[in-house]
Amino acid sequence: MFVLELTYTAPLDAVDAALSAHVAWLDEQYEKGLFLASGRKNPRDGGVILAVADSRAEIEAVVAADPFVTAGVCEYRVTEFTATKTAPELTRYRQSAS
Numbered sequence: 001m002f003v004l005e006l007t008y009t010a011p012l013d014a015v016d017a018a019l020s021a022h023v024a025w026l027d028e029q030y031e032k033g034l035f036l037a038s039g040r041k042n043p044r045d046g047g048v049i050l051a052v053a054d055s056r057a058e059i060e061a062v063v064a065a066d067p068f069v070t071a072g073v074c075e076y077r078v079t080e081f082t083a084t085k086t087a088p089e090l091t092r093y094r095q096s097a098s
Helices: 010-017 019-030 055-066 088-093
Strands: 001-008 035-042 046-051 074-080
Touching: 001 010, 001 055, 010 019, 055 074
Parallel strands: none
Antiparallel strands: 001 046, 001 074, 035 046
C-alpha cells in the first residue's frame, strides 16, 4: 500500500488550469483499482492519495503520468507501507508484517 502526498509547486490558478485533466486521471486510477481514497489537503497546498499496487515502480509510473506532474504544478512524495491492520472494508488489502 502507498500514501501519495502531492505538494503544489505552482500558484493555485496554474493548479486549477490542470484540475479537470487531473480529475479524469484520478477516475482512471479508481477504475483500475489502484486508488482507494484521495482528496485535497487543508490548507489547500496539495493532496493525498491512498493507493495499492504490486510494486513501487508501478506507482511511480502512474504518478509520472498525472497531469499535475506533466503540467509541472506538483511534486509527489511516495511512501510505501505494510497495512497490517485495516477497517473491515479494507480487509482484502491487509498484509502480513513478514
